[in-house]
Amino acid sequence: MTLPDLPDDVLGIILGKVGGKSFEDFVGCFLSCKTFQRISKFPEVLQKLDLTQAFPPPWERIPENSQIIFDCAHFGNVHAIFLSGLIEYYFVKPRVTGINNLKMAADAGHCEAMYLYGMALIYENQLTEGSNYIKKLWRERGFQVVRQCQENCSRVVLDMSVREYRVYEKLFAEIDVSNECVVGELDEVCDGCFIYKEIFRFIDYMQF
Template identity: 70%
Template sequence: MSLPDLPDDVLAIILGKVGESSYEDYAGCMLSCKTFQRLSKYPEVLQKLDLTKAFPPPWERIPNASNILYECAQFRNVHAIFLCGLIDYYFAKPRITGINHLKSAADAGHCEAMYLYGMALINEKQLAEGAKYIKMLWTKRGFEAVWQCLENCSRVVQEMSIREYRGYEMLVSQIEVGDEGVVGQFEVVGDEWLIYNEILCFIDYI
């Protein structure tokens, strides 16, 4: 019995494992035979497909109509949901759809989604909720993860409109902060200091 003769459910599991490890190998399998091409659209395959190397930052270069992203997002692929949210919120501009996608990915623990969703909420004047996501990212992932998120998202910041940028500037001018912020002690840092510091880091890329 050759590989294509195996039952579809078994082949889907195999292809899902391949896609979880490498998008390039997944694409190679898909092109190798009609059976894998058909199975490549199975939910259990698309849900696990690793898109991080196929769609690296800067993400604004991703075509708006990249079908594979929306197909994967439909079946709860977290990175695909994040990318759809980023494209929709910052570039395609159906903002409500975009922010909902960012929330879904953030709630699933996606680092960049937690960061951008938190900053988007802050810009929408939902300060406490935005600070919650940023603080969660700091406490669960640490300093290096937050700075990697900021670096990955820096091109997104550069694409912000003047209105969005001025909104962050206005918030900074309105926040009163003391000397309470110490890295490594974010469980006791007030939201005001956290928001103030993150906005300054965020817009520093402009």
């Protein structure tokens, strides 16, 4: 008995484990035979498929027709839910669907989703709630993780309009921070200063 002759449920488990470790190996299996091409559509495969190799950060204009992202998201793949939210909110701009997907991934503990959903809420005039997501990421995962998330998500601002950019600028006036805290370079700062700096870093990639 050859591998393609195994029962579908067994092949689904095998391909799910392969795809969960390596997208390149998943593609190799997909191209190897029609059986794996059929099995690749199974929910247990798409739910576990690791898309980080196929769509590495920093994310900038991910093709909105990348159907595999939306297929995986449909079956609960958390990273795919994040990517679909990013595409929808920043690039295609059905914002309601996009922000809902970002929230779903953020609530599942996806780091970049927590960061980007927080920034999206801040843009939507929900400064306190948005700040809470970013501060939670900071406290639970550490400052370096926040920095990495900011770097990974930095280029989404390239698709922001000047008007959208100005919304973030206006928020600076609403954040109460100590002048001494803002000037310093310490990672451990007060909550207000931390959010102030994060908004600045987020929009600083965009230049006029």
